[in-house]
Ligand SMILES: Nc1ncnc2c1ncn2[C@@H]1O[C@H](COP(=O)(O)OP(=O)(O)O)[C@@H](O)[C@H]1O
């Protein structure tokens with residue numbers, strides 16, 4: 001009886017308990033299992049053989065001891081079986097989570113691609129915008145009143161793009177716990193759509209502003225007035241740095257010739 | 263001497279004034295410059311740095327500044343030192359100057375510096391000789407690399423100059439370089455202005471611009487990058503750059519850094535002209551080689567034109583080019599070009 005306990009102790013001293021999660025994290029995919037019955041049988045055989053050879057105990061005593069050990073091993077076996085069942089459940093749960101992860105990964109891939117194409121679209125639109133802004137002739141004074149809406153629109157556009165980006169980033173972030181049924185691509189499409197609308201409006205505005213002449217220039221004058229009637233200053237008594245700049249007679253003569261068609 | 267005759271007749275048109283009409287104003291990130299005609303038939307350019315520094319206001323300081331011939335304005339209870347002196351004082355106080363403009367345009371976070379800018383402009387332009395006299399001022403072309411609002415900037419200065427009694431007209435900065443430097447070429451060629459905040463380019467055919475653009479790189483960009491690699495303040499980088507070095511022959515690690523960024527700036531501008539010219543529509547085909555005129559404070563460094571020619575030789579430029587030169591008055595060429603435009607507008 002004591003020897004059986006000793007065997008149990010020896011077994012547990014020479015073995016370790018590890019959960020399946022731990023084993024997995026160690027990179028183990030498989031473990032060798034041995035059934036407790038086999039251990040019991042091996043022990044029983046070993047005990048029989050040893051006792052037979054020693055001639056210390058009579059047969060009855062031996063059988064009784066063996067039976068007792070058998071009972072003991074049976075109870076251990078039940079324990080082990082219960083443990084095994086529990087680990088199977090854990091394993092199944094793990095597999096299910098792995099499946100979810102794969103699905104999430106592929107969705108993340110989709111999202112990344114969608115983001116890239118949205119980005120490309122943005123860039124395209126931006127460069128078109130740049131071209132559009134370069135259209136007015138450099139010498140003709142551009143219409144001042146039209147300036148305000150187009151610069152506002154530009155600001156709005158930039159804001160919009162920033163929002164779009166922020167939204168996409170947010171959509172990507174909580175991949176560990178996705179809201180069930182959350183359709184990110186739809187959200188991206190919606191955002192891209194509103195961006196396109198914005199750009200169309202902007203294009204129209206700029207087109208219109210380029211066509212309409214600026215008869216009434218906006219008065220920025222107040223920006224230059226400090227509020228006080230006249231600023232106190234010593235500037236009237238101070239001479240600024242002067243440089244001689246040659247003459248412009250030759251330049252004017254040439255220009256006049258050009259203008260006169262000569 | 264037909265040229266002289268024509269110039270004289272231009273003067274005669276100035277009714278009861280002895281000086282021909284029209285003024286030119288270079289509104290630059292680093293310098294404000296006004297070109298005016300003088301009674302000897304030549305021109306004078308008044309220059310002031312576009313920078314400020316506020317210091318605590320008291321009677322002693324005001325007296326002192328006036329004695330030292332340092333211009334100031336009192337604004338919001340502070341003594342605001344103006345122009346070149348602001349730089350010197352900033353060094354003494356270990357501070358940075360305030361700059362109302364950045365990258366060629368009024369800077370949105372220096373709006374309350376506008377009244378000071380108005381005072382400088384008023385000072386350098388002087389009173390109009392007749393009400394509504396023409397004043398051409400330069401504006402940068404739309405930028406390739408930053409999102410700038412030229413229209414707002416232009417509207418602002420149209421208002422300001424109008425308030426001073428002039429008829430304000432905007433002209434592209436590099437176009438002004440063409441007016442100033444390419445008369446002998448019938449105003450056909452490429453004008454380049456390398457300023458503090460930007461570099462501007464304009465290609466013209468018989469004075470008509472067919473391509474113009476700007477990049478937000480200039481002297482400030484060089485200063486910033488040199489300061490970065492050397493780990494020193496920007497003002498130090500500016501000082502190294504302006505102390506008369508030759509970028510063909512850098513004498514120290516610091517000068518080396520300046521030379522590297524100069525080369526990079528020149529190459530950047532040239533490759534942009536090339537690619538813009540190649541992708542542009544309705545470009546004139548130049549059969550004869552055209553000249554390239556460079557101006558602006560940044561072009562004043564020793565070896566500029568030589569390095570420019572070296573970089574030019576490296577890229578396969580799409581149009582035949584003859585002479586590449588720097589304006590004899592690099593710092594005032596833009597103002598002079600504005601004046602030419604204004605004077606011809608008056609005749
Ligand atoms: N001698 C010089 N060598 C190199 N750079 C110079 C020199 N003088 C001025 N600069 C630079 O030229 C720039 C100012 O040129 P400017 O044409 O007045 O500019 P902006 O048109 O922007 O006002 C500044 O970056 C200044 O450091």
Ligand SMILES: [Mg+2]
Pocket residue numbers: 288289290291455457458558596
């Ligand atoms: Mg300039």
